[in-house]
Amino acid sequence: MMAKYCVFVQLWLLQSISAASSLVNVAPNGAATQSSTYTPLGDAYRAIDGNKNPDFFNGSCSHTLLGGVSHWWSLLLPAVYRIERISITNRNELPERINNVQILIGNSLENNGNNNPSCTVISSIPSGATRTFQCGGMIGRLVNLYLNSTDPNVALTVCELEVYGELAAPAPSFSAVVMGRNVAVVERKLCWSDALLYCRDFYWDLLSIRSGQEQTEVQAVLTTVSSNLTKQVWLGLRRYLMAGTWFWMSGTSMSFYYLDTQSPWQETSPCGGIDTSAPFHWREIPCGDHLHFICLKDIQNKTQRVEFFSSTKPKSP
Incomplete structure (x- = not known):
């Protein structure tokens, strides 16, 4: 038994050395x-x-x-x-x-x-x-x-x-470039807050859309990705509970809107995503829904991200 154990350890060490090299x-x-x-x-x-x-x-x-x-x-x-x-x-x-x-x-x-x-x-x-x-x-x-x-x-x-x-993170299901920014479509179903923290842990933030041209390019990305995507995917779209004003968690200015004002969740949920099929509207979605999401990979030094903390995850050092 001891001999077999030693062989196992030796093999494990060889595999570890090979992986490191x-x-x-x-x-x-x-x-x-x-x-x-x-x-x-x-x-x-x-x-x-x-x-x-x-x-x-x-x-x-x-x-x-x-x-x-x-x-x-x-x-x-x-x-x-x-x-x-x-x-x-x-x-x-x-x-x-x-x-x-x-x-x-x-x-x-x-x-x-x-x-x-x-x-x-x-x-x-x-x-x-x-x-x-x-x-x-x-x-x-x-x-x-x-x-x-x-x-x-x-x-x-x-x-x-x-x-x-x-x-450190699993490879994204799909990577693309949107108006010069690198994005990752992650086919992992998470609630809005977990999706945000995932993007912040492994990339930069949930995606923000800054213009009509970016909206068009995001639509093209969603059309290209496999048909297995959830009906909507999370964006870094958030609404102030009291004022009702929408903003981007990345700190990007909200200068372009494509919200569906007929959403059944209008003014009841502060979380937002985008449809994965035409007309690709943004819409309010219950924050607890488990959806795929889009991460922005590139650090944006010229914007100040909105801080967000989870009760189940400690603040990063």
């Missing part, structure tokens, strides 16, 4: 920003360009301004990932500038993402070397490097950062 670097698919830029030669995106050249003057390393209170470099991934490991290549000159940098992973945009949980603190990386840090499957869409220092001679510079992980 098959992970792909997803960093190049993200968007990089940083607290400041020393020179265009040190733009944030240079740390995810696939080039590990450790010589800053060869144009493949990021670099913030010298001095200041804190320095940060941030990577926004295209979706939420379960991150197993992060590899960082240090520059060959002044390698000590990477010392004491924190690696942070999470979904919060608060403080430019620098309040997210820590994977580790970098003690040091040798000159021009690459070092890998295990993050144990931490879940997040933001990967930040954060250095809190008032030293006038210190800056944050990275020659390459690689992120190895897998999507």
Whole structure:
């Protein structure tokens, strides 16, 4: 019995190692920003360009301004990932500038993402070397490097950062682009609040529709998706209970309306969705109905999302 158990453990370890080694670097698919830029030669995106050249003057390393209170470099991934490991290549000159940098992973945009949980603190990386840090499957869409220092001679510079992980959410049933925005149609039946939290956990928010052109493109998406969709799908459409005014949970201005004013639930439910067949009206729907839904994948930095908390789920850190 013991021999069989040992064989089982060995096989499990081999499978685990194989799965870990098959992970792909997803960093190049993200968007990089940083607290400041020393020179265009040190733009944030240079740390995810696939080039590990450790010589800053060869144009493949990021670099913030010298001095200041804190320095940060941030990577926004295209979706939420379960991150197993992060590899960082240090520059060959002044390698000590990477010392004491924190690696942070999470979904919060608060403080430019620098309040997210820590994977580790970098003690040091040798000159021009690459070092890998295990993050144990931490879940997040933001990967930040954060250095809190008032030293006038210190800056944050990275020659390459690689992120190895897998999507934390199941692949959406259908992905599309609507007026330049990436959306995901999720064929999972949830009530309105759970659909909202699902989108906020794994993408950005339930979809908002800003114009007649976007309405037309959303209709085309719904027509293209399989016929298995529910009769309506949830949008990020919500109504103030007292005032009766509709708004978008994403913070987008309500400048375009396509509401069906003949809805049998008119003024009784604060949740809204869209028909999945012509004439594709928006309508009030009981919030507890379990429907498919459409998520907006792209973070909208120019809008302030409406906060929403569930009694069954704690507020995100």
